[in-house]
Amino acid sequence: MQPILKFLSAKFAWILLAAFIAFIVAEGGVGVLIKDWRFAVELAVDGVLTGLMYSLIAVGFVLIYKSTDAINFAQGEFVMIAAIVVAGCLDWFGLPLWLSILVGFGFMVVFGMTLERFVLRPMIGMNIVAIIMATIGLAFFLRGAGPLIFGAAPSTINLPIPDSPIVWGLLYLTPIKLLGAAVSILFLAGFGWFFLKTRKGVAMRAVADSHQVSMAMGINVERYFAVAWVTAGVVALLGGLAWGNMIGVDTQLALVGLKVFPVVILGGLDSIIGVIVGGIVVGLVEALTAGFVDPYVGGGMKDFAPYVLMVIMLMIRPYGIFGRRLIERI
Amino acid sequence: MAEPNGHDSILSVRGVSKNFGGVRANNDVSIEVPRGKIFAIIGPNGAGKTSLLNMISGFYVPDAGEIAFEGKSINGLKPNEIAEHGIGRTFQNIALFRGMNVLQNMMLGRHVLMKTGVLSSFVYWGKTQREEVAHREKVEELIDFLRLNDLRKAPTGELAYGLQKRVELGRALAAEPELLLLDEPMAGMNQEEKEDMVRYVLDIAEQRGTTIVLIEHDMGVVMDISDRIAVLDQGEKIADGTPDEVRANPRVIEAYLGADH
Known part of the structure; x- marks a missing residue:
């Protein structure tokens, strides 16, 4: 009985996935037929760019997982707190933008180090569930502490980037999304190279694999942890700038972090290339659903479509498209 | 006494x-x-x-x-x-780094002897590269010694049990x-x-x-x-x-x- 059920549920998941892909393709197809195809292409391009901006947030998450084996549920809050600090510098102290970003950078470095030293280092060797709970607690703490210190009034970060779209052939491209996507690709390529080619990157992978064995190799595990959390903080600053510019700065910004989960589940928790592909898929699904399905169902489907895909993915390949097979289910 | x-x-x-x-x-x-x-x-x-x-x-x-x-x-x-x-050590259960090949595992063994810092390691050429070459030579000696010559690029997870133990020994030895x-x-x-x-x-x-x-x-x-x-x-x-x-x-x-x- 058990194996039959297993087989059925696996098959069911495949059917679901096929249905979902058919649905997405049909979206595009119907779009092409009933609207004009330019609209479909425009949506797709916008989706890809937005998706890459999700990748920019997800990369911090993957970085932490790859190097410390911890799952950071507070990545969205990192983005929020970085944006709040920069917006605070702009609004309250009237600092110029470059200085505000510099302050934000310094803040995130200290933030990452403090976090590692006082929250995560004491948890080295503890059960992964304990660490996950700690990051969830951290997420709520930040969501409360941010507005408490910097005020809850929504703010914005105005980057010196034009709002009007760049027209390129048939496409209308939003400059901030272009920039965000470009920065995202640049950083992802950089991290990919770091983990594959540099000695420290390889050592970091070793640390993620086994703290104990790494220590026996003379690797200072704590220092690598600090480097990982600081880097995740700094990457969150980039995400905070890009997203803060687009959707404004308040606690809602932290919700962008929730998109990290479909991205990394699709791509694989520990894969840099997976972050890119996962981000693009999530962005595409969102944009096409928003364009072709939402008008008929009264809206709102774009927000949960990526999660539907995520759940199906969990049933078929819980370790993602590019992830290592050896991943504990949690 | x-x-x-x-x-x-x-x-x-x-x-x-x-x-x-x-x-x-x-x-x-x-x-x-x-x-x-x-x-x-x-x-x-x-x-x-x-x-x-x-x-x-x-x-x-x-x-x-x-x-x-x-x-x-x-x-x-x-x-x-x-x-x-x-002081080097091996573990009771096989403790090789997954997702890495024999050579990478053994190069990690030399971590204690590598002196370049975090930042300079981002720079792949110059001093770092010369150091890398020197370390690689030492590891090659060990690969000869342990007769792992054909397995440099083999993912460690796919090796036979005895070979995995041998690679782990090599990794510990790499630290000299x-x-x-x-x-x-x-x-x-x-x-x-x-x-x-x-x-x-x-x-x-x-x-x-x-x-x-x-x-x-x-x-x-x-x-x-x-x-x-x-x-x-x-x-x-x-x-x-x-x-x-x-x-x-x-x-x-x-x-x-x-x-x-």
């Missing part, structure tokens, strides 16, 4: 105790490991062998007593600091340790794999002058290759000496070899 004079000991464990909750893992254990020799720690399961090894390599901090390496106390040092002092701790290097091996491993252990001690402390259950192997043997039982040391002395010791026969004799 059981230690014969005139021996230069590289590692001294003096009156070390360790408790986990109410469980006494080690009680007042003292050993002197002579330089350049093969020193075996034996005893029934749960005798406290691995916990003693873990204290030497810094994973456990002793509750009492002192551990000195090259005459200097290493009590309270972290495992990575102890590795930097020149003065003292090598081997936790059951031959456990679970077939006869041929065991013979290979025995030969490597002997060669390491003879050719490289590395001192070896090993935990091993195969009495034949232990009696054959060890210069000295310490016997633990229920956390305490009950005997210490040459294989012949240990074999003749009535307490050892009673506690450990009992049924056979």
Whole structure:
């Protein structure tokens, strides 16, 4: 009985996935037929760019997982707190933008180090569930502490980037999304190279694999942890700038972090290339659903479509498209 | 005090105790490991062998007593600091890094000897690259020594058990340790794999002058290759000496070899 059920549920998941892909393709197809195809292409391009901006947030998450084996549920809050600090510098102290970003950078470095030293280092060797709970607690703490210190009034970060779209052939491209996507690709390529080619990157992978064995190799595990959390903080600053510019700065910004989960589940928790592909898929699904399905169902489907895909993915390949097979289910 | 004079000991464990909750893992254990020799720690399961090894390599901090390496106390040092002092180790279960090949695993073994900092390692050329080449040469020597030539790029997960153990030995050797701790290097091996491993252990001690402390259950192997043997039982040391002395010791026969004799 058990194996039959297993087989059925696996098959069911495949059917679901096929249905979902058919649905997405049909979206595009119907779009092409009933609207004009330019609209479909425009949506797709916008989706890809937005998706890459999700990748920019997800990369911090993957970085932490790859190097410390911890799952950071507070990545969205990192983005929020970085944006709040920069917006605070702009609004309250009237600092110029470059200085505000510099302050934000310094803040995130200290933030990452403090976090590692006082929250995560004491948890080295503890059960992964304990660490996950700690990051969830951290997420709520930040969501409360941010507005408490910097005020809850929504703010914005105005980057010196034009709002009007760049027209390129048939496409209308939003400059901030272009920039965000470009920065995202640049950083992802950089991290990919770091983990594959540099000695420290390889050592970091070793640390993620086994703290104990790494220590026996003379690797200072704590220092690598600090480097990982600081880097995740700094990457969150980039995400905070890009997203803060687009959707404004308040606690809602932290919700962008929730998109990290479909991205990394699709791509694989520990894969840099997976972050890119996962981000693009999530962005595409969102944009096409928003364009072709939402008008008929009264809206709102774009927000949960990526999660539907995520759940199906969990049933078929819980370790993602590019992830290592050896991943504990949690 | 059981230690014969005139021996230069590289590692001294003096009156070390360790408790986990109410469980006494080690009680007042003292050993002197002579330089350049093969020193075996034996005893029934749960005798406290691995916990003693873990204290030497810094994973456990002793509750009492002192551990000195090259005459200097290493009590309270972290495992990575102890590795930097020149104590290498292998683990009881295979502990190779997954998703990496043989060469990458062995290069990681040289981590303690690599001096470039985090930032300069981002720069792949110049000094870093020259250093990389030098390290690679040393690793190639080891690959020759352990006859892993055809397996440089093989993912470690796909290797046979005995080969994985050999790669792990190579990774520990890559750090060029003065003292090598081997936790059951031959456990679970077939006869041929065991013979290979025995030969490597002997060669390491003879050719490289590395001192070896090993935990091993195969009495034949232990009696054959060890210069000295310490016997633990229920956390305490009950005997210490040459294989012949240990074999003749009535307490050892009673506690450990009992049924056979």
